[in-house]
Amino acid sequence: MTRSTEYESYALLSNDERESFEFEREVDNSSGAHKQARSARPRSHDRCAALPWVFALLVVVAAANGITLLYMSRIMNTVYADLSTDELEFANPYHGLDALYRSGTIASSKIDPIQNIPRVVAQVFPGRPKELAPVGEHDLFNKAFGTLSPHEKHLQVSPSVHTIAQFRALDFGMEECSLVIQLPGNGDRIESKEPFLFDPLSTLDVFRLDAPKPLDVRKLSYTTRPPTKEKIATVTPRAGEETPVTRFPCVWGSLHTFEVACSSASDCLVDIWSSQNTTYGIYMYQHQTV
Incomplete structure (x- = not known):
């Protein structure tokens, strides 16, 4: 209803x-x-x-x-940790050779000095102490192979730039080393596109650093560089010449780290790149000891 x-x-x-x-x-x-x-x-x-x-x-x-x-x-x-190899043992590939040569039952062959280029060469900046060392300045990208890192080393020294170089002595029985600096002469070919800059009045101080482990360039700066152990030489390099710096014992497998800076009395300038085919800058020789 x-x-x-x-x-x-x-x-x-x-x-x-x-x-x-x-x-x-x-x-x-x-x-x-x-x-x-x-x-x-x-x-x-x-x-x-x-x-x-x-x-x-x-x-x-x-x-x-x-x-x-x-x-x-x-x-x-x-599994995916970025593990460092610094703590790994540097295995001896010359097992038994030391005992063999000490026994006097074998005569060693004469071997010419072996050139040893640095494993690490990097720049640090006293005026910018926290700035990290440059990495991959000449890296280039190739579509077929990806990023390529040319085998080039850079020696650059000025009042505002120091160069740190680290070597590893490898060869058995070649355990006396000499550190040298070589610069190109006027007629020498320079493969790098970078110019060779040099003040002939430059005087360089070379220091030994206390670095028992390999340097990590990605963390290297003037502040984080290894502490100075001693000053080993003051040298005045010449263009077109190989300038000796120091001679020292270098047991196979040992690391040797140096810092190159302007002498306090010199407003110096050295800037040179080396390539796979040319060895300019700082390097060392290993001399026969057996």
């Missing part, structure tokens, strides 16, 4: 019938509200019962993520 029809029927009822009709309507309304309340109560109860399960699921997911991150961190620190 529609609302208007209901009102028309209600107007035709007597007082007693109206009271009975209103009572029935109130009973129906209260019964509907009671049913609605009963139907809403289980839903609220179901939500409360589901909360612990949702919370438990979140805990499980968070724990799984934490374990995964810890496992990945362990892999990165072990």
